[in-house]
Amino acid sequence: MSLTNWASTWTFSATEVARPRTLDDVRRTVASSDRIRAVGTFHSFNDLGESAALVSLADMPADIELDEIAATVRVAAQLPFARIAEAIDARGWALANMGSLPHISVGGATATATHGSGLGNGNLSTSVVGLDLVTADGGVLHLDRADPRLPGAVVHLGMLGVVTHVTLAVQPRYRVRQDVYLDVPWSEVLADPIGVFGAGYSVSVFGLWGADTVQVWRKTRLADGEHGDLPATWRGGTRASGQRAIVGEDTDNVTVQGEPGAWHARLPHFRFDRQPSAQGEEIQTEYFVDIEDASAALAAVRALADRIDPLLLITELRTVAADELWLSTAYRRTSLAIHFTWRRQPTEVAALLPEIEAALAPFAPRPHWGKWFAMTEIGGLYPQFAEAAALVRELDPAGRFRNDYTRRVLGL
Structure with missing residues (x-):
């Protein structure tokens, strides 16, 4: 039996997944395994979850x-x-x-x-x-x-x-309204990233690197009684009427735009009862840079547009507030997340990633742990990596939960 990742970009070497039903079952499964990793919904694009033995909690009580x-x-x-x-x-x-x-x-x-x-x-x-x-x-x-x-x-x-x-x-609980602005000039994002990404409770920018314009998805958190109407034009773009797709023409799988709704029905881009766009036909990559470097980092990637866009389905730009979690990609710096959803052309994408990483190198990019990247030995990007490594060795001295990925990427 071949176990394929949810995104269909990684096939595990393990042929079975243990499916314990109780906590004691989990304990026995772990204690009897030399090497083991837990799997969730298989939404990873690399070998982070690879192991000789896998365990899924899918049959455990849904507490x-x-x-x-x-x-x-x-x-x-x-x-x-x-x-x-x-x-x-x-x-x-x-x-x-x-x-x-x-x-x-x-x-x-x-x-x-x-x-x-x-x-x-x-x-x-x-x-x-x-x-x-x-x-x-x-x-x-x-x-x-x-x-x-x-x-x-x-x-x-x-x-x-x-x-x-x-x-x-x-x-x-709270309500959110989601509105899409079409044809916002790239120049607006480059000139004022804080202003663009600060225009809503949650803001995403979608587009191609060589295009003149992008889509901006603004999600507004509403106070009681608010409807959240936004202006028809903003930063040179026009508010869309009706649903807009992220990739292609399929609007059936995206969450409702243009009217208020429950927080959990607006903050995600995709509906839970539909398949996300390009599922199984994509590769994903994402890098996090300090928001203070956003304009320069975006300009550096745009210089590679002629190399990137032929392989790209869509790019999404988002922001993440700084935190204090030791291995968080936003550790102690509010970050711009530069995301690439690639066509399923693995050889070409793999060859391009070092070029993108070289362009972003002046900005100390941190790659998303579960997506494609070429960087290795990246512990130095995390100020408390030594403490994180010590915790790993404290709780798992024999390396039962480690694998080729952790050795290649973190030296653990």
Whole structure:
């Protein structure tokens, strides 16, 4: 049996996935394995999750335990964000942000610093206030805000154990309106990135590098009674009427535009009950640079437009607020995320990535942990990498949860 990643860009060498039903099953599975990794919704584009043995928690109880006094929710790590969002919204609560895809599991997304957008919004990992995990010896460890190791454990890349539950901070539910502006000149983004990305609670820019204009998706957080009407024109662009697609002409899979709705039905780009665009026919790459370097970094990539655009389906630009999580791609710097959704031409994409990384090198780019990149030994990009490495060795001294990826990328 061939196990293929959700995005169809990585086929695992393991031929089976253990599917425990209880916590004791997880403990026995881990303790009896020399090398093992947990898998979630298989939304990774590289060998981060590769291992001789794999374990999925898909058959474990789908716990969602809301604590309204503490304003937290403890959830099973295998659950997709959409399921969690629907459950807490029904009781009047919300998460601070969502990623583009509500389909991804909370365990995998928070382990890799996956994110939405917003100058004031941290990545999805910043909502984590507690972790329950099975460690290399089959023991059970709970980490919370009282434990000084938590900032080093949240973005763990699967190196600390099998996370069974994640506890997230919640807040009162709110509404969001999403509007798309067409034909905004690239020059507006280059001249004033803070102004463009600060124009909404969550803002994304879509386009090609050699084009003259881009699309800007503005998501406005609404106070009670607000409708959130935006001007018909903004920064040289025109507000779209009706639905707009991200790639191609399919508007059926994107969330509703032009009218207010629940936070979890507007913050993602894609609907949970539809397939995302280009699923299985894409490769993804993403680099994070300091927002202060945004204009120069974007200009450096635009200089490669004639090399990039023939291989590209779409680029998305987003922002992520700075945080204190040791291996977060936004650690201590509010960041511009430069994302490439490539056509499925792996040889050509792999050859191009070193050129893009060379262009971005002056800005100390941090690649997304779960997407394609050519960089190796990148621990030096993280000021607390030594502490993170020490935590990995403390909880997994024999390297049961490590693999070729962790050795190549982090030297662990």
